[in-house]
Amino acid sequence: MIWQQLQSLAGSYPLALRGLGMTVMLSLISLVLGTLLGFGLGILRTGGNQLISGLIGAWVDLIRGTPFLVQIFLIFFILPEFGIELDAFTAGIIALTNLAACFICEIVVAGIRSVPTGQVEAALASGLSRWQRMRQVVLPQAMRIVLPPLVGQYVLLIKDSSVVSAIGLTDLTRVGWLVVQRVPNGLLVFFLVGVGYFIVCYPLIMLARRLEQRMGAAHGEVQL
Amino acid sequence: MLENFSFRTIVEYLPLFGQGLITTVWLSALSFVGALIVGIVLCAMNLQRGWLFRVPAKAYIDAVRATPLLAQLYFLYFGLPRLGFVLPELVVGILALSLNSGAYIAEIIRAGILSIPRGQVEASVASGMTYVQRMRLVVLPQAFKVTIPPLLGQAIVLVKDSALLSLISVAELTRAGQLLASDRFMPAEGFLTIAAFYLLLYYGLKGLAGVSSRWLGTAGART
């Protein structure tokens, strides 16, 4: 019986690969877009314009305060009411990018705020423009604080991408769900699904840990 | 646009939302207690010197952290019956949330314990305390304070994660929204309403975190 199941699972091999491909693709695209957007929002948030900063803060709070599943439903089912027709893939990308951007924004803000004011003052005194100050002085120093949680955020993003299976995208989790209807061995099927995610996520977790240790050592702090 | 947005339907469905909200709250609370137990046990295992307990604990924590909750939920939902455990969806959901959050809580507690300065341990060693006395009298009381804020953060994550239980048809808050969306084909009314309820819980817990950190802050004046 197990043998039959394994055979049947082996038959799902192309489907599984497609699912893994979908997961990686979704994550990768929204990771890149989310990082760009997140840095932009973070820089704007610390930029000194109260209104912009407040609006970004409120938006980030809204996104942090609601389940990702609900966000996906809102985007997928409600945007069409505004005349924006979305396929599931685009809806997934939008939802994931927005989520990533909001969390990364917070990480970037924390990083920028960690840079001592003396650094900004020194840059001001030497006549650097606002953008130059950010680009040459603040961001490079902020990166030490930003990098470890940023990588950690990527792991969360990849895992959150599993939730888009709820609107029918055939990602790795959805493949598991499809296969388990045919091969009724949930333990085995979702163990294999887990292995798929593990292969993608675990190296990133290790990287985040390494970075944390390195940054900690660079700062002379005790790290965990 | 949302010109047909029907507040009347929302009001009509309010009892359903209310019930969903209550279910979300108590199942999250129960899962959090479960997660605390799982976390404490894992952390105790993880802090052992011998590999016998430490390695399995580490492997478990890594496995949980490197895979999505939804996959873990399906693993239990489709897998447990195969082992002969046919449990109600709600129980499977609480189990999944506890086992998942437990791994994160184990790391939070570990970080709290490791944040206690070495000198504190040395001082208690020097006064002849045993390992258990050191933990109970010196390390844990101090670690407790450090872990409260991140634990509340984890509680927020857990409440949001509980929305996934709607996918195995647990009648919690998100499920209520889905029902309204599909029964009346009113997704805006359904999902915006539950989003508002989740925000209520979020700001509630966030407020609690603020209060606790102020309280710990005044207590921290002692540290």
Place this chain on the structure above:
Amino acid sequence: MTTTGLAKTGMIDFRGVNKWFGSLNVLKDITLSVEPREVVVVCGPSGSGKSTLIRCVNGLEAIKNGDLVVDGQRLGDPATNMTQLRTEIGFVFQSFNLYPHKTALENVTLAPIHVRKIPRAEAEKAGRELLAKVGLADKVNAYPAQLSGGQQQRVAIARCLGMRPKIMLFDEPTSALDPEMISEVLDVMVAVAEEGMTMMVVTHEMGFARKVAQRVVFMDAGAIVESGTPDEFFSHPKTDRSRAFLSKILRH
């Protein structure tokens, strides 16, 4: 192994003790005996191994080879109950290491109550007396963060005395203090010494050494370079290294 067979022992007996951190020989062939009621001041440049030396006495650091016998018990011997032995040894840290979540009194009574199993009321009575003795009768209920460095260190000394130790070890007890707080701590240490406590004190406070120490031990690069009475050591240092060291610390 018991102490029988060992020749006459002091309160603390180092015999050919060695210790490495990795490939670094931090204690080189240390032989030193501290008699009961004796006060020994250990000094030397930073990195000379002086802190490591006293941290070995209560087992905060383990020795590699040689014999270290404290109060008749050989360290590293399976028969030696380290936890028990540590209750006989008070240790005062450079950074105080008071428990931040406990009041001054609770800091003093914690180990007596839980380790010595002294009834709470009795321990608190003794604790109040000890805090009064170090001049902090009015700070009994203060938390460490509400105390100055000098006050914290005096609480730390009271905390050790609360265990009624036979030996007290001081690891640079005043070097984390602002200058105006040093004397209040040294005064307490002098009082403890004058009551006949066996003490090993790592410090550069030469006034303290002259006043109460029977012996000054000078260490450099992990070895004991010179040892003698305070007068001998300060007035007639025998080696170049001790002369260089003294000229540096006496300059300010």
